[in-house]
Amino acid sequence: MIVEAQGLAQQYANGRGLQPVDFTLQQGTITALAGGNGAGKSTLIRLLTAQDQQSAGQLVWHASSEVRYMPDDVDFPTTLTAAEIMELLGSLKKVSLAEQHALLQRVGLYEVRKQKVQQFSKGMRQRLNLAQSLMGKGQLLILDEPTNGLDPYWIAKLKEMMVAERERGCTVLFSTHLLSFAEELADDVLILHEGKLVANGALHTLLQQHHTANLEQLWLQQITP
Numbered sequence: 130m131i132v133e134a135q136g137l138a139q140q141y142a143n144g145r146g147l148q149p150v151d152f153t154l155q156q157g158t159i160t161a162l163a164g165g166n167g168a169g170k171s172t173l174i175r176l177l178t179a180q181d182q183q184s185a186g187q188l189v190w191h192a193s194s195e196v197r198y199m200p201d202d203v204d205f206p207t208t209l210t211a212a213e214i215m216e217l218l219g220s221l222k223k224v225s226l227a228e229q230h231a232l233l234q235r236v237g238l239y240e241v242r243k244q245k246v247q248q249f250s251k252g253m254r255q256r257l258n259l260a261q262s263l264m265g266k267g268q269l270l271i272l273d274e275p276t277n278g279l280d281p282y283w284i285a286k287l288k289e290m291m292v293a294e295r296e297r298g299c300t301v302l303f304s305t306h307l308l309s310f311a312e313e314l315a316d317d318v319l320i321l322h323e324g325k326l327v328a329n330g331a332l333h334t335l336l337q338q339h340h341t342a343n344l345e346q347l348w349l350q351q352i353t354p
């Protein structure tokens with residue numbers, strides 16, 4: 130087990146946020162964090178990435194709490210080139226130039242690495258965001274809406290990269306609105322609805338327990354009053 134959430138909650142001043150949740154993330158697994166708009170996905174990710182402090186409960190780390198993280202939208206300094214951004218982040222994360230270049234190759238940006246990010250399309254910026262998240266040593270990789278702005282080719286490549294992370298023993302947690310994408314990848318599923326954790330467990334077990342054929346049916350069943 131990598132991390133355990135025990136009664137973890139975040140209540141904002143307006144009463145919204147995340148109600149107490151309990152779950153674990155297992156080593157070498159992929160977990161999909163599913164939920165509609167305002168369900169609490171980003172709130173939970175902000176707690177896991179230590180961007181916010183919870184209002185109740187705790188996260189118990191059974192491995193290093195160093196997390197690699199792909200935010201859902203990132204404002205790279207547009208006057209820098211892709212290579213310069215990777216160098217800047219690479220120096221912070223102690224990642225060699227060779228590894229930075231290998232990552233730029235993996236996300237198809239090596240040839241354009243000397244272009245300023247302001248000339249990049251949304252998908253290219255998202256791929257740079259993916260490349261920076263793959264740098265470093267954190268055993269837990271958290272991807273917030275990673276398919277945003279990616280075309281089908283790069284969604285397929287993203288899937289391959291996530292599976293490769295699992296194969297080398299890392300734990301992946303990703304949030305998404307795309308339930309078919311989630312279903313293709315996830316070992317485990319967390320479904321949030323209006324700040325509550327309404328389903329938590331192995332995808333196949335949940336589908337059997339709830340007599341549902343797929344994740345979309347399960348999600349609809351869990352959110353329908």
Ligand SMILES: Nc1ncnc2c1ncn2[C@@H]1O[C@H](COP(=O)(O)OP(=O)(O)OP(=O)(O)O)[C@@H](O)[C@H]1O
Pocket residue numbers: 141142143145146147164165166167168169170171172173324
């Ligand atoms: N800083 C904040 N202050 C007050 N309320 C907030 C804050 N951030 C989020 N909320 C509220 O907390 C709830 C959960 O929001 P959150 O952003 O975690 O949802 P989400 O699942 O990521 O949604 P989406 O899919 O739309 O991005 C929502 O009701 C939202 O309005």
